[in-house]
Amino acid sequence: MSGKRNLIRSGTTVDQMVRAIGDRIVTGFLRPGEKLDEASLAARFDVSRTPVREALGQLSAMGLVERRPNRGAIVAVVTQEHLASMFESMAELEGICARFCAERMTAGERRALEVEHQASARLVRLGAEEDYEYFNTEFHTRLYRGAHSTHISELTVMTRSRLAPFRRAQFMLPGRLAKSWQEHDAIVTAIMRGDGAAAGKAARDHVSIVSEASAVFAAGDPASRKADSIGLSS
Amino acid sequence: MSGKRNLIRSGTTVDQMVRAIGDRIVTGFLRPGEKLDEASLAARFDVSRTPVREALGQLSAMGLVERRPNRGAIVAVVTQEHLASMFESMAELEGICARFCAERMTAGERRALEVEHQASARLVRLGAEEDYEYFNTEFHTRLYRGAHSTHISELTVMTRSRLAPFRRAQFMLPGRLAKSWQEHDAIVTAIMRGDGAAAGKAARDHVSIVSEASAVFAAGDPASRKADSIGLSS
DNA sequence: AAAGCAAAAAGTGCATGCAATTGCCCGTCA
């Protein structure tokens, strides 16, 4: 082939492709419904079609892309109904994580959670959306890990990535930052008290609110919006 | 290549391979830790290595197999800790499904559940383990579907398959059939009453008991038990 | 002008081949 790949190879080529394509989906660069052409992707990342195919297969197993036999792959497009079901699941999963956190987090984990959470108040005052978004991810990851249940964490993280494309605009709603912080506060407080039930409920409510915000967004931005192929082509 | 595949092709070859290999793992024909050699599998199913590789990739994404770069794939071997975590998740997931069932099942679904459940009492009296096992699967599937939440169903089904290899011997314990039926009865009764909380608890308890039985089994049958390669070789 | 059809173009699915990596065997040396 033409040029060798001299990128930093973290894992195998396939793994890189899974991450590369997965990222573009999760970050919204590739939009639901968009066609994923094997040859274009292969050219775009300078590999042959084989690893691209394998990556698409794995992403399909993860639910991020949809494969239609002999008809190519597209970024998974979910119905409103399925979307609602995913948010619902997410609420339950986060609820479970929060409950487990309240019951199981070590003293160190509790302290770290609290400290980070308090520190983030500053970001809210500053209205630093970008930074808050980063913190927000950290916060939730902390909850998943704090549950001390690898499988629940896996399920939650997976569901979270599948929802990511639809959750993009949530922080663009006015006052969302402060609201989010307060919801986090309720979760943290309950966890610090060791009150599993309350922590669970707070986490479920938190997701539900995000869900509603996203539903509005998703409704106004139907996936049917045809985006063109993945760049490069030009 | 030598002979063409004249099996009934449900989907693509890769899909078949995923099912074929996945089944063998789930049913325990391939045991945790067992090596999955690409060439052997390809020969065994009379396909080239490519679809086998893709299938292994997808199974890996599903968590059923473990892939070590350049070092082949093995049937996923889980630590006792991870196993416990999966059963714990399973209990929570089934609990959620049962709760949703209590709240959302249609009249028809409730009736069907009840009828089937009552019919299965006969299998218990007869001690028909095989048939009861089949019914048992049906019963749980009914719960997953009755939750009317596609995503929760997906997560639950997926977790269930990952646990399947470790749950096989549960019905060999004496008196297990009757016990299982009673547990099912508690779930059904709560669902019929529309009592979500009770249904959830009953389902969680049901899984927990299975979990304990399986843990005993798994402990006495460590995954380290080396099984030889997948037949064919002879 | 619209509908139908045929042939070409595009794109997917799988097989095969070759390079690269790993594991193993055996000889060498301390």
Add this chain to the structure above:
DNA sequence: TGACGGGCAATTGCATGCACTTTTTGCTTT
């Protein structure tokens, strides 16, 4: 005897090629 290492066999990882399916295009027919 045991540790080290060089070469060989086995196996994985990826690229390429060809067959087959779907889609598109452009012609024909009414």
